[in-house]
Amino acid sequence: MVADTFIMLLELLAHDKLTAKQLSERLEVSERTVYRYIDVLSASGIPVVSNKGKGGGISIGSDYRLTSALFDKAELQYIVAAIEAFSSPTVFREKVLLKLNSMRPSAGTSGFANEDFAVDFSDAPQGDAFGAKLDALSAAKKARKAVEICYHNRRGDISERVIEPYIFVYNNGNWYVFARCRREDAMRMFKLSRVTHIVPTNSDYVIPPRFERSWDLADPTKKQKIHVVLHVGEKARYDVEEWLGLENVRKTEKGYTARGDVFDNETTFAKLLSFGDAIEIESPKSLAEKIRAAHESAARR
Numbered sequence: 001m002v003a004d005t006f007i008m009l010l011e012l013l014a015h016d017k018l019t020a021k022q023l024s025e026r027l028e029v030s031e032r033t034v035y036r037y038i039d040v041l042s043a044s045g046i047p048v049v050s051n052k053g054k055g056g057g058i059s060i061g062s063d064y065r066l067t068s069a070l071f072d073k074a075e076l077q078y079i080v081a082a083i084e085a086f087s088s089p090t091v092f093r094e095k096v097l098l099k100l101n102s103m104r105p106s107a108g109t110s111g112f113a114n115e116d117f118a119v120d121f122s123d124a125p126q127g128d129a130f131g132a133k134l135d136a137l138s139a140a141k142k143a144r145k146a147v148e149i150c151y152h153n154r155r156g157d158i159s160e161r162v163i164e165p166y167i168f169v170y171n172n173g174n175w176y177v178f179a180r181c182r183r184e185d186a187m188r189m190f191k192l193s194r195v196t197h198i199v200p201t202n203s204d205y206v207i208p209p210r211f212e213r214s215w216d217l218a219d220p221t222k223k224q225k226i227h228v229v230l231h232v233g234e235k236a237r238y239d240v241e242e243w244l245g246l247e248n249v250r251k252t253e254k255g256y257t258a259r260g261d262v263f264d265n266e267t268t269f270a271k272l273l274s275f276g277d278a279i280e281i282e283s284p285k286s287l288a289e290k291i292r293a294a295h296e297s298a299a300r301r
Helices: 002-014 020-027 031-043 073-086 091-103 128-143 234-244 266-274 285-300
Strands: 048-051 057-060 111-113 118-120 145-152 158-171 174-181 186-191 195-204 225-232 249-252 255-263 279-283
Touching: 002 020, 002 031, 002 057, 020 031, 031 048, 128 145, 128 158, 128 174, 128 195, 158 186, 158 195, 225 234, 234 249, 234 255, 255 266, 266 285, 279 285
Parallel strands: none
Antiparallel strands: 048 057, 111 118, 145 158, 145 195, 158 174, 174 186, 225 255, 225 279, 249 255
């Protein structure tokens, strides 16, 4: 409803007058719903004029103007998230989003920031959609207002629920929101990439001073660690420093030696494989043999 009401406002601002039938066709809702949206706009202080009969129609007072000063950053984030979530993809929808995003304060890069940390997600696979989710949920937490979300779990089940965001969790390249789910009356962890709809509500909630951080996102393959010793060439030096830590890479007469404790899993194997001939694995020998066999197999293909 938030998205359609706002889109209807923009439609009316773009035209001198539209009939309820025209609006219902554009929004793909009933004429009765159109009049319900008019009541919402009027209650918000927007001068909606409705004239019935031949030549009548619905319009916005000629003196009314929609400006960026009407919304603060959080409110614009709410509106953008709602329209992205609940409006069907159309040319008009994309024009609306373009205009709204142009009204949002520019941060220079795509990301999220507060007084404690900043996150740049300009290269995230979800792009701006991920940013809109994080922005909307963060604004909801700051305002202590619950939000409605549509969630798709890994089994393919789709559910709509109202949640109260408590804290954001970053783990293994993924973002989650730890929130109280009102439907289940329990704390749950929701993966942001599996959230498709986020719509704000006016329902307040309170985060207790102390709450149990009861989540377990541990990757079952991240249990056993092994100690690796690598001889590193110049072209792989910086990547290895970022991986194992600057303090664990030492310069030698022939290049660099790196040491570190890493997980014994396929992620580590793929990381080492990606360095190619820029590294040599001194230990463990079993890992060195596995990498060598993988390179030889790739060369034969």
